[in-house]
Amino acid sequence: MTTPTTTRTTPALAIAAGLLATLLVPAAQAVPADAGTAAAAVAPDIPVANVKAHLNQFSTIAANNGGNRAHGRPGYKASIDYVKGKLDAAGFTTSVQQFTSNGATGYNLIADWPGGDPNRVVFAGAHLDSVTSGAGINDNGSGSAGILETALAVSRAQYKPAKHLRFAWWGAEELGIVGSKHYVANLPRTERSKIAGYLNFDMIGSPNPGYFVYDDDPTIEKTFKDYFAGLGVPTEIETEGDGRSDHASFKNAGIPVGGLFTGASTRKTAAQARKWGGTSGQAFDRCYHSSCDTTANINETALNRNSDAAAYAVWALSS
Ligand SMILES: [Zn+2]
Numbered sequence: 249m250t251t252p253t254t255t256r257t258t259p260a261l262a263i264a265a266g267l268l269a270t271l272l273v274p275a276a277q278a279v280p281a282d283a284g285t286a287a288a289a290v291a292p293d294i295p296v297a298n299v300k301a302h303l304n305q306f307s308t309i310a311a312n313n314g315g316n317r318a319h320g321r322p323g324y325k326a327s328i329d330y331v332k333g334k335l336d337a338a339g340f341t342t343s344v345q346q347f348t349s350n351g352a353t354g355y356n357l358i359a360d361w362p363g364g365d366p367n368r369v370v371f372a373g374a375h376l377d378s379v380t381s382g383a384g385i386n387d388n389g390s391g392s393a394g395i396l397e398t399a400l401a402v403s404r405a406q407y408k409p410a411k412h413l414r415f416a417w418w419g420a421e422e423l424g425i426v427g428s429k430h431y432v433a434n435l436p437r438t439e440r441s442k443i444a445g446y447l448n449f450d451m452i453g454s455p456n457p458g459y460f461v462y463d464d465d466p467t468i469e470k471t472f473k474d475y476f477a478g479l480g481v482p483t484e485i486e487t488e489g490d491g492r493s494d495h496a497s498f499k500n501a502g503i504p505v506g507g508l509f510t511g512a513s514t515r516k517t518a519a520q521a522r523k524w525g526g527t528s529g530q531a532f533d534r535c536y537h538s539s540c541d542t543t544a545n546i547n548e549t550a551l552n553r554n555s556d557a558a559a560y561a562v563w564a565l566s567s
Pocket of ligand 1: 375387388421450451
């Protein structure tokens, strides 16, 4: 768990955080126990076939570029170009932010959906880089593809949210959340204060999945929990990846964060296997950071549920 920084407790930011919490509360109160019906009525179902099609593209990109999509390697830039092409065609305003890490150029892709209150930004992100040992289809093709398809659903629906929507695909996460740190460090304080919430998706299709929700911002956490409760799928608080992904860059700047995770190298317990199915005593993702993190390393049900949950939260928190 990341220790809160001193800046987070300064009066100005504490007041700002309080205001943001207040702004977020009405949305949550408008969709209480029956959250599933109210917001799900407007949030579209994300077609898992489309999410899988993006994973197939990431797999092909890796195969054509030395087997990976890692920072500083051609497969990473090709991944950026693929995602950017889809978003540009769908009407997003995209920008590519460059940075340097380990002597190589890295890239963050930022995509804004035109419209919505620019002073209240709902932000979803995922890291797009893999490790060098493989194609990184679960880690983190899954989160990247899930939010890409959510963004494309925003375009298909021509959604007009009350708040402004922003999506990002981060570079060099695997080198120590470098890309997202760079983004937040270069964001003026006034721009940081406009981010009502940052939602992180890093591994959402683990082959032996768990259903984990970050316990950071209470409103974001409740939104995700409401979605899974509506499906009758029990969740647990995420602990394995705490501070180990891009949400930490935002959290350390005092921005409310949340997210979803289906597990990495930690083993599923017997109790977890009873409630979620799968294999107890086996890692949630046996191919974590390995060459076998391929398109075969994905549980389609988990990918589907988590992609739908991402869309549900984006709609519910921005409406
Ligand atoms: Zn990851």
